[in-house]
Amino acid sequence: MAYLIITDIKSSRYYNGQSIITAVIKYEVGEDLSSLLMLAKEFCRGWMILESATASEDIPSIGVQKGDFYFKVRSRSSKGLLVGDGTMLR
Numbered sequence: 341m342a343y344l345i346i347t348d349i350k351s352s353r354y355y356n357g358q359s360i361i362t363a364v365i366k367y368e369v370g371e372d373l374s375s376l377l378m379l380a381k382e383f384c385r386g387w388m389i390l391e392s393a394t395a396s397e398d399i400p401s402i403g404v405q406k407g408d409f410y411f412k413v414r415s416r417s418s419k420g421l422l423v424g425d426g427t428m429l430r
Contacts, residue, residue, distance in 0.1 A: 341368065341428060341429075341430065342365055342366060342367035342368070342371055342376050342428070342429040342430075343365070343366045343367075343426060343427070343428055343429065344363050344364070344365050344366075344379075344380050344383060344426055344427055344428075344429055345363060345364050345366075345424065345425070345426035346361060346362070346363045346384070346421060346422070346423055346424065346425045346426065347362050347363060347364055347402055347403030347404060347410070347423060348360075348361070348362035348401075348402040348403050348423060349361050349362075349418045349421065349422075349423055352414065355414065357416075357417070358414055358415060358416055358417070359414075359415045359417065359418035360390070360412055360413070360414060360415070361384045361386065361412070361413050361415050361418060361421065362402045362403070362404070362410060362411070362412050363380060363384060363410065363411060363413075364403075364404060364408045364409065364410045365377075365380055365409050365410070365411070365429065366408075366409075367409065367429075373392075373409070376429050377389060377392060377411060379429040379430075380411060380413075380429060381413050383427055383429070384413050384415055384421065385415045385416060385417060385418075385421070386413030386414060386415045387413075387414060387415070387416060388413065388414045389411055389412070389413050390411075390412045390413060390414055391411060391412045392409070392410070392411035392412075393409075393410065393411075394407065394408070394409050394410075395407060395408045395409075395410060403423070
C-alpha cells in the first residue's frame with residue numbers, strides 16, 4: 341500500500357490556467373512504481389508527468405526530503421487541491 345501527499349502547487353509560467361503539482365509517494369519495496377504514478381497522476385488531475393525521481397538531497401522549496409520519491413505533474417487545474425492533501429494509492 342502506498343500513500344501520496346501533495347507538497348507544492350505552483351501556477352505554470354508557460355501554460356495559462358494550469359498548475360505544476362509536486363507530490364511525494366511513500367511506498368513499500370516491491371510495489372509497481374509505474375502503476376502508482378498513474379494513480380497519483382489521476383488524483384492530482386494531471387495530464388503530463390514532468391519529472392519523477394528519488395531525492396538525493398533535501399529540496400525545501402518543494403517540500404521534498406532526501407530519500408523521498410517525488411513527482412511533478414502538469415495539471416489543468418489545482419482547484420480543490422491543497423498542499424498537505426493526501427490519499428492512499430491502491
